[in-house]
Amino acid sequence: xxxxxxxxxxxxxxxxxxxxxxxxxxxxxxxxxxxxxxxxxxxxxxxxxxxxxxxxxxxxxxxxxxxxxxxxxxxxxxxxxxxxxxxxxxxxxxxxxxxxxxxxxxxxxxxxxxxxxxxxxxxxxxxxxxxxxxxxxx
Amino acid sequence: xxxxxxxxxxxxxxxxxxxxxxxxxxxxxxxxxxxxxxxxxxxxxxxxxxxxxxxxxxxxxxxxxxxxxxxxxxxxxxxxxxxxxxxxxxxxxxxxxxxxxxxxxxxxxxxxxxxxxxxxxxxxxxxxxxxxxxxxxxxxxxxxxxxxxx
Numbered sequence: 005x006x007x008x009x010x011x012x013x014x015x016x017x018x019x020x021x022x023x024x025x026x027x028x029x030x031x032x033x034x035x036x037x038x039x040x041x042x043x044x045x046x047x048x049x050x051x052x053x054x055x056x057x058x059x060x061x062x063x064x065x066x067x068x069x070x071x072x073x074x075x076x077x078x079x080x081x082x083x084x085x086x087x088x089x090x091x092x093x094x095x096x097x098x099x100x101x102x103x104x105x106x107x108x109x110x111x112x113x114x115x116x117x118x119x120x121x122x123x124x125x126x127x128x129x130x131x132x133x134x135x136x137x138x139x140x141x142x
Numbered sequence: 143x144x145x146x147x148x149x150x151x152x153x154x155x156x157x158x159x160x161x162x163x164x165x166x167x168x169x170x171x172x173x174x175x176x177x178x179x180x181x182x183x184x185x186x187x188x189x190x191x192x193x194x195x196x197x198x199x200x201x202x203x204x205x206x207x208x209x210x211x212x213x214x215x216x217x218x219x220x221x222x223x224x225x226x227x228x229x230x231x232x233x234x235x236x237x238x239x240x241x242x243x244x245x246x247x248x249x250x251x252x253x254x255x256x257x258x259x260x261x262x263x264x265x266x267x268x269x270x271x272x273x274x275x276x277x278x279x280x281x282x283x284x285x286x287x288x289x290x291x292x
Binding site: 063131 | 177277
């Protein structure tokens with residue numbers, strides 16, 4: 005196994021551990037963050053803040069690197085297009101997030117700890133991705 | 143400061159949130175600086191399911207496999223991970239369906255747009271994150287209004 009899948013596995017594992025430690029695998033906690041009119045729980049803002057601080061430093065390093073440690077080049081999103089797909093898709097995602105209290109990362113990580121509800125959400129999510137792929141030719 | 147904060151927000155876990163968030167950022171930094179790629183969960187899941195191109199399959203699938211592995215390891219090392227799910231499986235299935243369509247249409251979710259894109263000050267990601275936060279808050283408010291909160 006070359007270094008790249010191993011680094012990806014390490015990244016995914018740390019990501020899953022971070023989600024579990026941070027409380028983001030608790031749908032009711034996420035829901036309480038989104039419930040600004042109720043007993044608001046700001047924990048998610050701390051999670052986002054912690055992640056953004058580390059990643060802002062990483063982007064600073066990235067700008068000084070000619071290439072990644074284990075790959076030939078950086079493969080980063082280059083599009084700057086702001087369109088109805090971006091806004092409409094994000095708005096739809098927010099509806100799903102608000103309904104279930106789960107986004108894709110915590111849902112997949114929850115397969116290990118709460119398999120039944122997580123699998124139902126993930127099955128719906130995979131179906132949604134397939135449906136979009138079938139009907140979307142853009 | 144801390145006692146005041148905990149009185150205002152009795153359910154909040156700011157320290158665990160900050161440290162857990164730092165771990166998430168470290169994970170995304172390893173993907174960026176090691177493999178040269180964005181740690182966006184919805185995009186890498188789509189790639190793992192062969193629904194989109196870009197990232198080599200072994201990289202995408204390894205990252206996705208790590209998510210439940212990391213959660214399991216943390217629960218073994220530090221004890222149970224609290225989680226209260228919505229009681230309705232049908233609701234979860236519908237929420238998942240909408241999340242799947244929305245994240246692929248909008249090219250990202252909380253990780254790709256929220257963590258990786260916002261820290262890069264990408265205008266697309268800033269707008270996407272503001273949109274799904276606002277839409278999530280509106281959804282919870284409407285569900286509460288309908289008396290269907292859980």
